[in-house]
Amino acid sequence: DTKMEVTLKIDGMTCNSCVRTxxxxxxxxxxxxQVKVSLEKMDGKFVYDPRKISPEEIRVAVYDxxxxxxxxx
Amino acid sequence: MASKTYEYNVEMTCExxxxxxxxxxxxxxxxxxxxxxxxxxxxVFVTTTVSSDEVLEMLKKSGKATKFVGExxx
Numbered sequence: 106d107t108k109m110e111v112t113l114k115i116d117g118m119t120c121n122s123c124v125r126t127x128x129x130x131x132x133x134x135x136x137x138x139q140v141k142v143s144l145e146k147m148d149g150k151f152v153y154d155p156r157k158i159s160p161e162e163i164r165v166a167v168y169d170x171x172x173x174x175x176x177x178x
Numbered sequence: 179m180a181s182k183t184y185e186y187n188v189e190m191t192c193e194x195x196x197x198x199x200x201x202x203x204x205x206x207x208x209x210x211x212x213x214x215x216x217x218x219x220x221x222v223f224v225t226t227t228v229s230s231d232e233v234l235e236m237l238k239k240s241g242k243a244t245k246f247v248g249e250x251x252x
Contacts, residue, residue, distance in 0.1 A: 169239045
């Protein structure tokens with residue numbers, strides 16, 4: 106199956122509990138296989154199945170969590 | 179409809195978490211007329227005209243454990 110990776114710039118995280126919250130919640134998202142969020146670099150790498158979810162949907166999901174997310178192309 | 183103030187317990191552990199809740203409620207300014215976040219007490223007071231369930235759903239999106247406590251007797 107095809108897997109793609111997208112990196113999002115994520116603003117508004119201040120500590121590891123925010124990182125854990127995002128990683129836990131996003132990994133339970135349908136179509137998201139892997140989530141690696143970095144507090145220092147203020148970004149998040151997502152491995153996903155493009156047939157199930159799109160980068161924009163991932164961005165909106167993080168945005169809905171109250172963080173500012175932009176696709177880092 | 180008269181707006182009411184509802185009290186919620188939200189498992190916020192740090193500034194970032196309360197910041198996330200703050201942004202969620204600010205974005206819902208059409209539904210939420212006023213709110214107050216008590217980080218140490220892990221409480222959020224929301225003044226709104228919509229149902230407490232709708233606000234509960236919004237707060238749950240933060241990924242934090244959220245419980246509806248009740249209506250604040252204003």
